[in-house]
Amino acid sequence: MLAVTADDHPSAAPSPGGPVAVLANPTAGRGRHRGMLPHLLDRLATAGRPVRLLEARTAEEAEAACRAAVVEGVSALLAVGGDGTVHRALQAVAGTTVPFGPVPAGTGNDFAVDTGFPADPSAAVEVVVAALRDGRSHPVDLARMTGADGAVRWYGAVLAAGFDAIVNERANRMRWPRGPRRYDLAILVELARLRPRRYTLHVDGTAQETDAVLVAIGNCGSYGGGMRICPDADPTDGLLDVVVGGRFDRRTLMRVKPRIYRGTHVRHPLVRTYRARTVELAAEGITTYADGERSLRLPVTVTAVPAAVRLLR
Known part of the structure; x- marks a missing residue:
């Protein structure tokens, strides 16, 4: 990192x-x-x-x-x-x-x-x-993320700060097995340990505390190769889309996960969505993953930066 x-x-x-x-x-x-x-x-x-x-x-x-x-x-x-x-x-x-x-x-x-x-x-x-x-x-x-120590990272797609980030962190610590099986094993390990985490969330200055399993902040809609975690995100609207999946147990999470590919998970009663220019997110023991890459530890402040990059198309 x-x-x-x-x-x-x-x-x-x-x-x-x-x-x-x-x-x-x-x-x-x-x-x-x-x-x-x-x-x-x-x-x-x-x-x-x-x-x-x-x-x-x-x-x-x-x-x-x-x-x-x-x-x-x-x-x-x-x-x-x-x-x-x-x-x-x-x-x-x-x-x-x-x-x-x-x-x-x-x-x-x-x-x-x-x-x-x-x-x-x-x-x-x-x-x-x-x-x-x-x-x-x-x-x-683009989204600009600032850590508690002033460190800055930019990302284009989605910041994961819940179960998916925890799985990635587990997989990166494992020495065996190699390849995609390591990620599959990390999922099984973290599912066995699954518990909601307590997050403090500020959405354009409005504060709340929530227990959640999934937390994603999207500039774009997809992560993980086509999973529509923030299905309504628009990288030209100057806003971030926030998706919070609440107190899922293992069985409910495994039922909801396939719906993320279609973006229909946001209709689940345990899922809440927000739209904001700035999001502050804090929780204990979470390292975020931005665009699939290991990034900053919570707490972080994420800001939507309009027209931050010019694409050749």
Whole structure:
């Protein structure tokens, strides 16, 4: 996890003659699109600008490479990968006028798809190429999260701060098994330990305490590869959508979970929804996950930032 203060975030403008920087994650989507990268770069070059592939061996190096590229004056930044790759790149372009293109090539591509890009990476690159040729970009909102220590993170899709975040944290601590089975085992362990947590929630300044199992704050509607946890979220309305699932027991949670893919879980009597510009969230022992990436510990303040990034479409 990387965290920066607001003052550390670069204020940068695109260089019209600069290269298009590309952050690519060859392991995204379990590597199924790895062989497509040369083709995607060739197609990108048809936009008539130099193409610069960023080098990084870790997620932290990827984020640092994106920040450096923006500061050095690239004309645009692309992220080829899933939501995690996009999340790293967003830390560099958020709050700047450097246009950004998410090319969905991961297991979860929620931000790209929810903001209007084709799910197919080749088709998404064609959209980016056309936007670069035409000098066109489209503003969308981002969420800015601030921790108790002043650390700042941006995210594009959804912040998870309930059961799903707890499962992710458990899975990340496990050394065995490898692959998706580790996540499945983490679910079973945390289901056995399931209990509502006490949250303090401020929605545009209105405070309440609540016992909950699921808590999500969405700029977009989906997380986890198409789960419509915040189904009515709109990344152009300047607002955050908050979904709180209350005192679910194990059986009820397992019945409700499949409904999240359709977004119909919000009709359950234990689910409450809110819409706000700013949300303050506190609870003991919770590490949040933003765009599927490990992020800040609670308490956090999340603010909707209108037109915080310009997308190449």
